[in-house]
Amino acid sequence: MEEITSKREHILDAGLHLFAERGFDATTIPMIATKAEVGAGTIYRYFINKENLVNELFQQYVERCITILHEHYPEAGSSPREQFRQIFNGMVQFTNEHEHALYFIKTHNHSHVLNQTSRERFEEMLNFIRSFFEKGKEQGIIRDLPANALIAIVLGAFLELHKLVREGDVDPNEKLFEGVEESCWDAIRAH
Amino acid sequence: MEEITSKREHILDAGLHLFAERGFDATTIPMIATKAEVGAGTIYRYFINKENLVNELFQQYVERCITILHEHYPEAGSSPREQFRQIFNGMVQFTNEHEHALYFIKTHNHSHVLNQTSRERFEEMLNFIRSFFEKGKEQGIIRDLPANALIAIVLGAFLELHKLVREGDVDPNEKLFEGVEESCWDAIRAH
Amino acid sequence: MEEITSKREHILDAGLHLFAERGFDATTIPMIATKAEVGAGTIYRYFINKENLVNELFQQYVERCITILHEHYPEAGSSPREQFRQIFNGMVQFTNEHEHALYFIKTHNHSHVLNQTSRERFEEMLNFIRSFFEKGKEQGIIRDLPANALIAIVLGAFLELHKLVREGDVDPNEKLFEGVEESCWDAIRAH
Amino acid sequence: MEEITSKREHILDAGLHLFAERGFDATTIPMIATKAEVGAGTIYRYFINKENLVNELFQQYVERCITILHEHYPEAGSSPREQFRQIFNGMVQFTNEHEHALYFIKTHNHSHVLNQTSRERFEEMLNFIRSFFEKGKEQGIIRDLPANALIAIVLGAFLELHKLVREGDVDPNEKLFEGVEESCWDAIRAH
DNA sequence: GATGAATGAGCCTTCATTCAT
DNA sequence: GATGAATGAAGGCTCATTCAT
Numbered sequence: 037m038e039e040i041t042s043k044r045e046h047i048l049d050a051g052l053h054l055f056a057e058r059g060f061d062a063t064t065i066p067m068i069a070t071k072a073e074v075g076a077g078t079i080y081r082y083f084i085n086k087e088n089l090v091n092e093l094f095q096q097y098v099e100r101c102i103t104i105l106h107e108h109y110p111e112a113g114s115s116p117r118e119q120f121r122q123i124f125n126g127m128v129q130f131t132n133e134h135e136h137a138l139y140f141i142k143t144h145n146h147s148h149v150l151n152q153t154s155r156e157r158f159e160e161m162l163n164f165i166r167s168f169f170e171k172g173k174e175q176g177i178i179r180d181l182p183a184n185a186l187i188a189i190v191l192g193a194f195l196e197l198h199k200l201v202r203e204g205d206v207d208p209n210e211k212l213f214e215g216v217e218e219s220c221w222d223a224i225r226a227h
Numbered sequence: 228m229e230e231i232t233s234k235r236e237h238i239l240d241a242g243l244h245l246f247a248e249r250g251f252d253a254t255t256i257p258m259i260a261t262k263a264e265v266g267a268g269t270i271y272r273y274f275i276n277k278e279n280l281v282n283e284l285f286q287q288y289v290e291r292c293i294t295i296l297h298e299h300y301p302e303a304g305s306s307p308r309e310q311f312r313q314i315f316n317g318m319v320q321f322t323n324e325h326e327h328a329l330y331f332i333k334t335h336n337h338s339h340v341l342n343q344t345s346r347e348r349f350e351e352m353l354n355f356i357r358s359f360f361e362k363g364k365e366q367g368i369i370r371d372l373p374a375n376a377l378i379a380i381v382l383g384a385f386l387e388l389h390k391l392v393r394e395g396d397v398d399p400n401e402k403l404f405e406g407v408e409e410s411c412w413d414a415i416r417a418h
Numbered sequence: 419m420e421e422i423t424s425k426r427e428h429i430l431d432a433g434l435h436l437f438a439e440r441g442f443d444a445t446t447i448p449m450i451a452t453k454a455e456v457g458a459g460t461i462y463r464y465f466i467n468k469e470n471l472v473n474e475l476f477q478q479y480v481e482r483c484i485t486i487l488h489e490h491y492p493e494a495g496s497s498p499r500e501q502f503r504q505i506f507n508g509m510v511q512f513t514n515e516h517e518h519a520l521y522f523i524k525t526h527n528h529s530h531v532l533n534q535t536s537r538e539r540f541e542e543m544l545n546f547i548r549s550f551f552e553k554g555k556e557q558g559i560i561r562d563l564p565a566n567a568l569i570a571i572v573l574g575a576f577l578e579l580h581k582l583v584r585e586g587d588v589d590p591n592e593k594l595f596e597g598v599e600e601s602c603w604d605a606i607r608a609h
Numbered sequence: 610m611e612e613i614t615s616k617r618e619h620i621l622d623a624g625l626h627l628f629a630e631r632g633f634d635a636t637t638i639p640m641i642a643t644k645a646e647v648g649a650g651t652i653y654r655y656f657i658n659k660e661n662l663v664n665e666l667f668q669q670y671v672e673r674c675i676t677i678l679h680e681h682y683p684e685a686g687s688s689p690r691e692q693f694r695q696i697f698n699g700m701v702q703f704t705n706e707h708e709h710a711l712y713f714i715k716t717h718n719h720s721h722v723l724n725q726t727s728r729e730r731f732e733e734m735l736n737f738i739r740s741f742f743e744k745g746k747e748q749g750i751i752r753d754l755p756a757n758a759l760i761a762i763v764l765g766a767f768l769e770l771h772k773l774v775r776e777g778d779v780d781p782n783e784k785l786f787e788g789v790e791e792s793c794w795d796a797i798r799a800h
Numbered sequence: 801g802a803t804g805a806a807t808g809a810g811c812c813t814t815c816a817t818t819c820a821t
Numbered sequence: 822g823a824t825g826a827a828t829g830a831a832g833g834c835t836c837a838t839t840c841a842t
Binding site for chain 6 (some may be wrong): 807809811
Binding site (some may be wrong): 234265266267268269272 | 805806807808809
């Protein structure tokens with residue numbers, strides 16, 4: 037999906053895959069170097085250290101996620117149901133473009149290696165999503181529950197689904213995504 | 228919640244907390260020893276090695292979780308709605324008794340350190356939960372979605388909620404749990 | 419062969435076997451305790467530490483070896499050939515009584531754990547043997563070579579032979595010992 | 610004697626000295642690193658682990674010893690007496706070139722760390738030496754004793770002699786080596 | 801006196817990081 | 822700029838030694 041040109045991007049891409057698959061602590065610099073097809077020392081020309089690399093990666097993809105969400109942010113006029121579908125489709129699109137990104141973000145968002153900035157960026161993203169829920173709650177359209185719990189339901193369901201797809205346990209057809217989207221909507225909408 | 232008596236249990240308890248908070252690879256034996264208030268060498272009187280410790284822990288809590296689920300398994304006569312409530316309450320009780328257990332299980336169930344037995348025990352637990360969903364799906368009461376995705380929704384929501392409680396961001400009152408339980412039910416029930 | 423009564427002797431005996439078979443560094447205190455059928459802590463009631471144990475052992479058996487050599491020391495009147503036979507038989511008897519003793523002494527006499535006293539005792543024993551060779555050299559009966567080299571020949575041959583016997587590679591009959599004794603004598607006698 | 614160029618050879622050389630002087634178990638990786646003037650981690654760029662290092666070393670020197678013995682293997686025509694002198698001189702040359710090698714081989718040939726290949730290489734070397742003795746025994750030139758005992762006499766005497774030389778207790782002149790060689794010959798030849 | 805559970809120093813080994821080429 | 826050989830700090834683990842029972 038991604039067009040990779042510079043060594044820096046090769047390294048980031050290799051890091052994303054490995055961190056997502058193995059986690060930060062089980063991923064070694066030589067592993068990243070091998071996958072990125074660069075020397076281990078080269079990584080240190082682009083990143084201060086391993087922590088810096090994972091934080092760059094985290095912030096970069098949180099940023100991109102925010103961008104996509106902005107692009108998919110529903111117009112004021114549309115129905116709440118339609119608005120939610122837009123946001124959900126944003127996540128689908130994001131994951132199509134960056135296969136491991138969302139899973140990486142989810143599995144690392146409480147990691148001990150994330151610095152202040154990364155935590156803030158992530159909070160920013162959450163706030164953005166929360167704002168949608170909060171507005172919906174005010175209008176009585178969204179269920180009156182903590183926004184974080186609502187987000188957990190949606191993200192959890194989505195990522196678990198995607199994991200099944202990656203592992204080949206499930207066929208990623210249109211109907212499936214629609215079903216999950218509907219399920220999530222029913223979970224969060226007021227009844 | 229837990230009554231801790233022997234050193235072995237101190238070590239298991241310290242391991243549970245640290246593995247849940249930091250993950251297996253970021254948790255060191257000295258960390259566990261310090262938290263358990265024992266010497267580092269003492270850990271090796273009770274466990275062959277670090278891997279053995281994490282597997283013991285994993286199997287022990289999966290076992291306990293299965294036990295609780297069995298105890299809360301709904302009687303045949305009750306309504307599906309009531310049955311789900313029972314299971315959900317089982318999770319609430321389990322988490323009240325073992326604060327980090329479910330989160331630990333969730334974050335380690337794909338870990339590279341789990342041995343065959345651990346994987347089998349976990350699969351057993353999943354099968355138990357799945358059987359409930361599958362039966363419901365057959366009866367047209369539960370939504371027609373992959374069981375794993377349904378489990379993800381329920382577990383994801385529940386664990387996220389519990390995290391908010393642990394971090395003090397939310398008041399763990401009756402109404403909250405009821406709300407989340409209802410949300411999960413709406414997410415999985417057929418409409 | 420040995421009559422073992424006290425725990426102290428059990429420990430010494432276990433140590434002798436294990437040090438001879440595995441060497442000092444590859445022998446652990448728990449191993450010795452198990453073989454001696456005592457608790458690990460009990461060893462420290464009789465010996466200050468592991469080094470002390472091995473030195474006690476070394477000195478004890480060097481002492482016994484000296485005693486046996488004294489007992490077998492040839493009378494002045496006998497022929498040099500007969501005198502050598504006496505000494506050789508002393509070694510045979512010593513090894514029959516303490517299977518691992520001589521091998522233990524040989525493999526540990528340059529060990530880094532031996533203290534000054536042990537080294538002195540060993541030197542004493544060597545001097546005793548040397549004195550025999552020196553006297554013989556003066557009389558022109560023994561070959562004019564460094565006494566240590568002569569000792570090496572005799573001890574080396576004898577221990578190697580004993581090892582073959584222990585490992586069952588060779589039948590320990592009268593003829594064999596006589597043959598080796600004769601070989602050694604030819605190696606050291608003047609021609 | 611040896612010209613040392615690469616780090617790998619520095620490590621091997623340091624290992625040879627220390628293993629010969631202290632034995633495998635009493636030699637630590639930091640000791641080897643210090644003596645080789647490299648970082649401890651560097652050793653692991655050249656050898657999988659400590660066991661691998663000692664086996665490499667063992668096989669390498671057994672190999673070289675076999676080579677030297679081959680070079681010194683007596684021509685068919687020469688007298689048995691002359692043949693033995695050749696072989697003995699081979700050992701002298703080998704030890705001049707690699708001071709600790711033969712002693713290292715002798716003290717480690719029953720070590721628990723040697724792998725199958727090392728044992729086989731050593732057996733190969735023994736067979737080569739044995740074949741000389743066996744042939745001599747068939748011809749009635751060599752004494753009718755187990756070949757291993759004959760080897761023990763010759764190797765034992767030779768190594769003990771060399772130790773005296775190393776420790777400066779004896780002057781390594783021509784006459785000494787000739788005397789020991791003659792002694793060994795008398796020990797093994799039929800009378 | 802005897803025990804063995806507990807300890808922590810020190811070992812082997814890995815891996816993030818540096819630096820000469 | 823790029824590399825990978827070299828390093829040493831730090832982790833997992835063992836085992837000599839202590840000490841409460």
